[in-house]
Amino acid sequence: MSGEEFVPLSLTPMLIGIFAAVACALPGNFLLLRRQALIGDAISHVVLPGIVVAFLMTGMIAAWPMMLGAAGAAIVAVILIEAIRRLGRIEPGAAMGVVFTTMFAGGVLLLEQSDTSTVHLDVEHALYGNLESLIWLDAIGWSSLFDATALAQLPVELPRMALTLVGVCLFIALFWRALKISTFDEGFARTMGIRTNLLGLGLVITAAVAAVAAFDAVGSIIVIAMFICPPAAARMMTNRLEDQIGWSVLFAVLSAVLGYVLAGYGPLWLGASDAVSAAGMIATVSGVILGVAARFGPCRSRAGAPAGI
């Protein structure tokens, strides 16, 4: 494939996919170890009403109001889950199920009731995004990477996603020691003076920011898959947190690249004429990676505990 074709059509979606995958996989590692893996699932559902409300209030599809709306909805959801769990003394899984289904239902109802037919806002779009459309039309080849006028026309999702990734990395790097200790032994972390509640909230907010940014670019299905599958596969490979994070980044990048290529070119190789959904394919590839790791990974079984516990 030549640069003239690859750079404008595939480079940016691929990069956005990679950034989104890694930004979700990084906090996913900690969420997985803390048994909060389904937070990504919940966040990606509740983002919908936030976006719809933001649209109804501003009347346009613009990035910032929607990001704010989505983030607001995520925070409302976290508070609601916590409130229902405490007030009703309900187990967290069920409380989460109550909140995210209700908020999602509210979002769908709002969407149906309001006149959004003129703009590109629908449930399908929210679910599986539109990675393929994030192309860079001004590029003419690899040389465009050094061309300021062409660079100015990059899809806005690319710098935004890159920025999010940097933010997520910064959070994890800054709080690395505290995160690591509080994830494995919360009681010990508290005796060392680490504010575990605040740290946990910070982690959830970081995850929410990553989810919302990725959601905007690639749809919720990648978000859920990337929060769980690469970290879970990485967990089968090693017992050390540092290595696990390394593996998870590798798996996330691998799923994004392989998934994008398979979705874009796979059908062509099979003789069909159109591409299939890249978001769905990336999630599928990450599942295959998880399956292989779960079958052959060196650390796949529980250490020191009999099976079934």
Next chain:
Amino acid sequence: MLLDALLLQLGYNATLVAIGAALLGTAAGITGTFLFLRKRALVSDAVSHATLPGVCIAFLVMVFLGGDGRNLAGLLLGSAVTAGIGLLCMNWLTRNTRLAEDAAIGAVLSVFFGLGIVLLTVIQTLGVGRQAGLEGFLLGSTAGMLYSDALVIAGGGAAALVMILLTRRPMTLVAFDPEYATARGLPVERIDMLMMGLVMAVTVVGLKIVGLILIVALLIIPAVTARFWTERSEHVVLLAGLFGGLSAYVGAALSASAPNLPTGPIIVLVSFAFFALSLFLAPNRGVLAAVLRHLKFQRRVHLRQGLLALAQGHAIYESLTLRLLRRAGLVRADGVATERGRARASKALRDERRWEVVRSDMAHEAAAALYDGLRDIETVLTQDQIQEIDRQIGGPHEVLS
């Protein structure tokens, strides 16, 4: 219009849909209770998302064989197959790897759903042009439902209910106390599988009405709602069925009464309304009851402390305490104890002395464990025992005033 819908006056199909939804909601509520008591509520989320690839594959197969592709029974059969595969994957992941159940749920959910979306786009690009119906499975759509579809749903809901009726006893036992069930020799693992099978059946039947993203709400919310009202497992099951059936019926009727009211989300919102009401109003476990209980407790503590202060001749500055004492007629407006107040105060002080004896005497250990500063000593000890204690303390003293 709404009344018409609730009374089944909106035509044959709407009536069938409402009845089917009610049956489905009842079955979902009951099945969900077993899941909820077993603390596996979110398993249903994985099962429901895993139906999507099955729907698409069934559609492709039926089109490939030259059929219509939109035959509801065929699509539901396909969805059941992949939902089952998803369930097996999840069980395998939790049993044979170090992953916790929530991670397995998330993995199955996202991967199967991703695969389903890939297949959806394949169907779109095949240019068959008749796939519009498939997207209805995401959020459910009852508009333009065929008579035969409605029959399939009503029949499926009824069948699930019959299954539950037949297996309710072992299911309740396993959901409520799996260890005891194992000790009784019940095949817990197989009953768990049956439970999951029921979840699958409810999900598959509910696909058309509620949609695969929201069906999980129908399994979780009624069960959680019912749990507020009772502590007995069989009552939870019944109430959950009632709440589920009622919200599905009202939701389906509401959505038929006006345009742009999608059935699935409306049903979910109706059931959430029941949940919110229960959260606040339920006796004993509800928020309102808890607040009342707290206020009552607060009043008792203040009254008690006020009486002790009166007995020892301390001035009371706490306004709530003063107000409570005044309202009970124990002090006058200027803060001086009334006759009755002095009597109650000296009784309170004496009780406190008696408790001191009780708590320092090993013979009264069991009674002393009940001491919380509020309990009347007469409710714990017999008259004889109190007299015995009084002998140790000595006769009554004049109250200082």
